[in-house]
Amino acid sequence: MSRTSPAGRLSVFLRHGLLILLAILWLIPILWLVLASFGTDSGPNIRSFIPQSFTLDHYRELLFGSDSVSQFPQWFLNTLITSIFTCIISTSFVLMTAYAMSCLRFPGRRLLMDAAVIINLFPGFLGMIAVYFILRELGLTNSLTGLVIVYSAGSGTGYLIAKGFFDTLSRSLREAAWLEGANEAVVFLRIMLPLAKPIVVYTVINSFLVPWMDFLLASIMLNSGVADDKTVALGLFSMVDKTNRNRYFAQFCAGGVLVSLPISILFIIMQRFYVEGISAGAVKG
């Protein structure tokens, strides 16, 4: 069955058709979200897929018309600050742990590795109720500091993928550096980290995105109900609850579009790193 025979051409055509159909299926809800954000209805549009007329009002309200429910610029700022600090702390924790587990040999290494796997088996927020009470005693609930602590303090246990990557790096490089008189710290910072660029980028993106994607921990930690304390996820969620849905749905869509844009672009640009990072880790398990 060659590519030029009628049957071959039909099969190529069918494959493309199937893919296009799937791609449309995958994009329809997102397309609907984007269209709804430009529609004139402020509640969910249930009459037609494409709105009757278009407007930018929802974006204007979202960005400049803050009220007791909608505080989008403030939410965005809160999440950005949280994610920058989370990113710095988490990335260093993950890379430090992964490197130590992969390249260094010390007593108790196996024990720590097993312990991390066991800890990861518990649903993360089970302990959060206890964490919440502890942080409340320290006055850190309903604050970004507390949120950063919650997101980043335990991140070292998620070292497995990065460790898989470090495992594939050659040992002879480190030995050469030792012969040159470099100590472990120099080897780590100057030689191994630059070589591990794909996994560094992967870890940075991953930890930067945590506060943007998470809704669960934020809802436990930021429970004051005050609108300008919230993160983007919490805020947008409050826009579609029972009482606010009909007034704020279009603003929710606009907010969703505004948040998704930078994140999607980040994702797509870094797709190469992402695939490399994941598959390198997955290969090693």
Next chain:
Amino acid sequence: MERRRRTGFPGSWLQELVTALRHGTCSVRLTLLCWASPALARRQWPRALVTLLAQLLSVSGILLCLPSVMKLGTLGTVQAQRIYDPISRRNVWNDYDHSFLILVFGIIGLLLAAWYAVSTLQRVIHAHRTSCQTLHTLRQEAAALLGPRFHRTLLTLPVLGSLLISVVPLLIMAAIAFTNYDRNHLVPTNLFTWVGLDNFRSLISLTTGGGFAHAFRTVLVWTLTWAVLATASCYIGGILLAMLIAHRDIRCKRLFRTCFTVAMAVPQFVSLLAVRSFFADVGIVNTFLKSIGVTDWLHSIGAIPTSGYVPFLTHPSWARPMLLLINLWVGVPYQMLIATGVLMNIPRELTEAARIDGAGSWQVFRHITMPYVLFITGPSLVSALVANVNNFSVIWLLSRDVYTTADQLLATAGATEIDLLVTWLYRLTQDQSNYRMAAVIGMLVFVVCSLLTLTAFRRLTRNDMEESFQ
């Protein structure tokens, strides 16, 4: 070296300790009381000062927790109440016991004390070993932290963070499973105390549980079904999609991959909340189905119990398959990305050789592609299964404010037909303040997950290939 330490830990360690205490010099024995005594004996003042400070800090930490440790047996006895204070002429709170804080600081205190004991004994051994040498100066110690002891520098903060944010809270929650901490015993106005295995009993026995046993069975069965179906469907779907795109005849591969990646890149709370409105009872899909007459037809053949709309997310028999489908929408792109990476690495010689030998594309898939992909992503399949048992966001975002159960027994236990163990747990804590049952369920989630992982556990952490790549 690592192996020697591991096998010899309890026996030879104790032996060394006894030797140190029996035959050691006076300063070695004194280390039991004062960590700095070896340094003091050698007149290494800076080192002695730092060690003294460290010990002082540890001891004061333990002393701070001591009152809580003493009350751990009862979790407090003094009920909070307002009493009249004749000096300020106002009602003020009495000096009451806070059961939760007693639990928290009691456990932290016990851990601190255990660490202090081990650390002290370790120092005695070290003092005995080095009794004939001068100790390292502070400068030398600092240099060692960047050289042979670099693992300490790297691991101290991550381990400490995980201990405080994961381990200690998990111990506390495990302890709460054995208490009566619920909405009738809310701190700080009330006390809670130990009740033994009562909570586990009410989860199992149908007569006394108040619906919990019934809810537990429903939720557990659905959780396991969900985990298996969701993992399998996303996994197979992802591989098929990756293969479809990777086929040599397909053009614009990047464009197609990007289309699917977009669906994954949009934060779940945005995409899932949008999908939720999309499939709502009064939503765009229902409007469309009604206008082309599908709704009436479904009603006439008895496929939907309601007239006028399809209860996509509001009726158990529709919501469960819909959740699986929507999860497919969220999960397939991710698996597709992973599978793409793996497929690219399949040695071409293998497939070419098979083709030359006359194998069809199905045979190549069945005997080469699939075994290869399974071999490489097998461990990640297990972690995906665990992740799906804990797949909070899909269920929660799609069912919150939308799904209400008609089953009274389930409702009293705070559960619904489409709840997973984790979402049930969350409902129990946030809606009902029923921490005692939530903690029990949390422990059960752990049991389920560890049973699932046990098979792949060794492959996940004790990877034999680890050294061979270096």
